[in-house]
Amino acid sequence: MKCASRFFGLTAAVIVSCGTGSRLYAEEYRTAVVVSGLNRPTGIAVQGSEILYFTRLPTPGVPGSAGGTNTVDRTVLGTGEVETLTMGEPEPTNLAIGQDGTLYWTCKSANVILERSRSGEVSLFLGELSRPSGISVGRDGDVYFTQLPTPGVSGMMGGTNTVSVSDGTTIETLTMGEPEPTDIAVAKDGTVYWTCKTANVILQRSPEGVVSLLLGGLDQPVGIALDHRNEKLYFTEVPTPGVPGSLGGRNKVNELNLVTMTRTVVDFGDPEPTDVAVARNGHVYWTCSSAGVIVEATPIAGGK
Numbered sequence: 001m002k003c004a005s006r007f008f009g010l011t012a013a014v015i016v017s018c019g020t021g022s023r024l025y026a027e028e029y030r031t032a033v034v035v036s037g038l039n040r041p042t043g044i045a046v047q048g049s050e051i052l053y054f055t056r057l058p059t060p061g062v063p064g065s066a067g068g069t070n071t072v073d074r075t076v077l078g079t080g081e082v083e084t085l086t087m088g089e090p091e092p093t094n095l096a097i098g099q100d101g102t103l104y105w106t107c108k109s110a111n112v113i114l115e116r117s118r119s120g121e122v123s124l125f126l127g128e129l130s131r132p133s134g135i136s137v138g139r140d141g142d143v144y145f146t147q148l149p150t151p152g153v154s155g156m157m158g159g160t161n162t163v164s165v166s167d168g169t170t171i172e173t174l175t176m177g178e179p180e181p182t183d184i185a186v187a188k189d190g191t192v193y194w195t196c197k198t199a200n201v202i203l204q205r206s207p208e209g210v211v212s213l214l215l216g217g218l219d220q221p222v223g224i225a226l227d228h229r230n231e232k233l234y235f236t237e238v239p240t241p242g243v244p245g246s247l248g249g250r251n252k253v254n255e256l257n258l259v260t261m262t263r264t265v266v267d268f269g270d271p272e273p274t275d276v277a278v279a280r281n282g283h284v285y286w287t288c289s290s291a292g293v294i295v296e297a298t299p300i301a302g303g304k
Helices: none
Strands: 011-013 028-035 041-047 051-056 071-076 082-087 092-097 103-107 112-116 122-126 132-137 143-147 162-166 171-176 181-186 192-196 201-205 211-215 221-226 232-237 252-257 263-268 273-278 284-288 293-299
Touching (some): 028 051, 028 263, 041 092, 041 103, 041 293, 051 092, 071 092, 112 132, 132 192, 143 181, 162 181, 162 192, 171 201, 192 221, 232 273, 252 273, 263 293
Parallel strands (some): 041 273, 092 132, 132 181, 221 273
Antiparallel strands (some): 011 028, 041 051, 051 071, 092 103, 103 112, 112 122, 132 143, 162 171, 181 192, 192 201, 221 232, 232 252, 252 263, 284 293
């Protein structure tokens, strides 16, 4: 495999070959740090093409009452300013935005999903969960999420991890028993995609309820997101968290074209690309937890 390490603010071109059947081809991106000086940025979501929401987890599992400083934040791109929306939750992990502007996030160690209305009111959406992790909002407003009470343990070995959906009142389990359904994305037609970290795969569930393998042979896939046309799926691989490419790190941000099933490496060499989001204009954003930054990748016209 031939990969070019990325340096912030420079153009990255990657040409690779794929052992899973998909052909990876060259594309150019211009990457830049858009937010810096953060403390363990983790989940990320984008509203339109201008507003980023993200979580920070400097003290995972520690509530504010015990000295925890975890936050849910917002920034308007181009301003460089970060607004903290809430502080003191023990583990705000991943975020998703509904079409009505409601912001949802999983709080893993508190076993809840919280919501923030457009007017700024924070309230409980779902409680009594079991280590909720990934989250996404469907076109109909239903919230899809994963639960990881037994990360790395398959159902055959007693694992009870699930992929679920809820309207805020009832919870439907879509699948159970995978070793680590980490993050999740849902398309407009109801197709659900999720990364399964320890199994090194991305799975999909059709609107008819059929679960199948979308992509295998991965390397610790974590974050996942769809573009607004639902034609491209972006995901991160983090086999060497905290290790940059210059020191042998193998972490990547990837694009999978769902129409042609071709796969492109958007970024190689970031020390810890944790979660990923896609703006309406096609720009890709991800949190780099160990570097304390959020990175933007802009496709260069004519690159593909």
